Amino acid sequence: MKAPRGNALIGQSGGPTCVINQSLVGIVEAAKASKNITRVFGALHGIKGILEGKLIDVGKESKETLEGVARTPCAALRSVRKKPTREECQQALALFKKHDIRYFFYIGGNDSAETTHIFNELAVAENYDVHVFHVPKTIDNDLRVNDHCPGYGSAARFVAQAMMGDNLDNRSLPGIKIDIVMGRNAGWLTAASVLARVHPDDGPHLVYVPEKVFSLERFVADVERVYKQHGRCLVAASEGIHDAAGKTLVDSKEKDSHGNAQLSGSGALGDFLAAHLKQKLGDKLRVRADTFGYLQRSFPGVISPSDAKEARQAGRTAVKLAQKHRHGSVALIRTPGEKYAIRFEHTELKNVAKDTRAMEASFLKGDNDIDPSFLEYVRPLAGELPTPVRLSDFPLG
């Protein structure tokens, strides 16, 4: 296949991550170095900016600015949650033609891959030669095909450090503490909380993920048992935990155009669980809940080095692959062996679009814990963590 010549356009979509701009800068670098790409544009707020004609010239940015942007969390091009209609895709295509855009890179999760897929189908049908690539990004880590997704490692690092601190807090002032972690369909990020365990009695003592049916009755019994054993109990729960019918515990009426109900940006689930425990186990108990919230995907200064590096490389690889393939996504595949390493592969858009990837059953332990094998998986992604040190509690003797 002959690679077309023309301009490139980049968009960012969906929830931000701490390294999403590494991918942006990786694309800009590689696009500027490509003999097929003339100019490099950015769309403000993803597909929304394309529809409104809000493009900027990112190819003009200095190397220094780009390096600064790469280190800065959240979409530098700004983001959007929007599934375009067929008419909107046609409108977008008109803009592509107008600006001679022959390469399109959309950095996002499964919903963004779907948007890319829909747009690509139209471009093919209309016989317009544009190479369309999705670049993976999601703290949820729930893209199919991929071993893990850029953005996940840094979020996992944040959750691990947050839980480590909260475990120390809970040990200082004992009680029952519930921490709600992002993750609608998959428990990857919540599972990363087990990185906080250093001493045998460290929390999280209970971990609930959407891969398992959540039962309030079992939850109360679990907490009671742990509290009896340790005099305290630290819980990590995904925002997406649900009953056997798939219903989440707290309802939200708000939905985006991909059909996802709002789960984040509210303390409702944590407060509900805390109130339920007090009701069942007694008003005298010290029960608290925190929702880690948007800090998980935006906190500057808590970034996994491997995540930052891989996100940059994913962007560069997308440009490289786009010279050989008309469309696709970049998949991160872990190579077998003792030492952690990954390779980047081409995959079809439909392989990562729409549907998400749940945690493997082997990573789960019963209804309320994570298997130790998961630690081997997640450690290289989150990077080296602080080591909490305890007093020895020497008796007076």
Add this chain to the structure above:
Amino acid sequence: MKAPRGNALIGQSGGPTCVINQSLVGIVEAAKASKNITRVFGALHGIKGILEGKLIDVGKESKETLEGVARTPCAALRSVRKKPTREECQQALALFKKHDIRYFFYIGGNDSAETTHIFNELAVAENYDVHVFHVPKTIDNDLRVNDHCPGYGSAARFVAQAMMGDNLDNRSLPGIKIDIVMGRNAGWLTAASVLARVHPDDGPHLVYVPEKVFSLERFVADVERVYKQHGRCLVAASEGIHDAAGKTLVDSKEKDSHGNAQLSGSGALGDFLAAHLKQKLGDKLRVRADTFGYLQRSFPGVISPSDAKEARQAGRTAVKLAQKHRHGSVALIRTPGEKYAIRFEHTELKNVAKDTRAMEASFLKGDNDIDPSFLEYVRPLAGELPTPVRLSDFPLG
């Protein structure tokens, strides 16, 4: 005054901080070096451990363990929220006599200073020669006499970074975002959120602290105005904001023995404000709320270097002052001049006990903002922060 000879006892009390163990280790170091102090004990869970006879030998810890503990957030001796009765103080005194404890160091905030004060009064009345010192610690920064309190700088740093990330998140996916920051009586920590402002349109756009009466009506109008101007609005609000009668917006029935109602460990205030905005400004608006929660006082890896250093020095200074004074607290006083510097001074326990210190009126700007002069105050305390870099948004030309 002749300094007594005997053993020293250390306790930690109240909410943890990220540097409270620096003070603990500072005391241990200085106590071990003192010719008047024979052995150094620690009480588990502060006054509670004293009453239960749960003491450990911290003087036996290796230098390496102590350095590790100093770097670890949250009370290594574990903590407590408890105001002892007169009978309990007598019980405590009996334990002091049994273990020949002649120096007592209690690391905590205003409530802990009150506990120290009550205990000291009894010791004086009972004519038992023990030197009783409070060592300041609080992320709330609300101890009187002090320019600032150990623990505040690191918490301010966390809040600044969290708000910086959330501002980037809010710029990526615009909407109204409310962030609830710790602080019952004083807005010091919430005010630190203005460190997140780098570009002219950066949030927090509105800052509400307990020093000002909060009006829901004005709040709605403020948010509406900012949203019209920026297309988004980022709010920082203290958990302690209240109406003219001093009533907080969300009620909690739970109180500690110092009479403080539970405000933290719940997303209720943020959710209440978000729901109110939706009700008043329209259901279609994207309104979200996060409560930074216990992460503010426990997050490992986000520690202000000056805060860590000063907390250590506060502990060492307490031991030094305890050789000269029968009782007191260590006060951090900022020395005048261009370059940031502090000195440590002796102050009476009653000067820091019980009552808290609100922000100076000159640091507040209207009802919903912080004066720029506050930045000069807080910058050296929080330390150097990450610098977010934006794209230039060059037009296509």
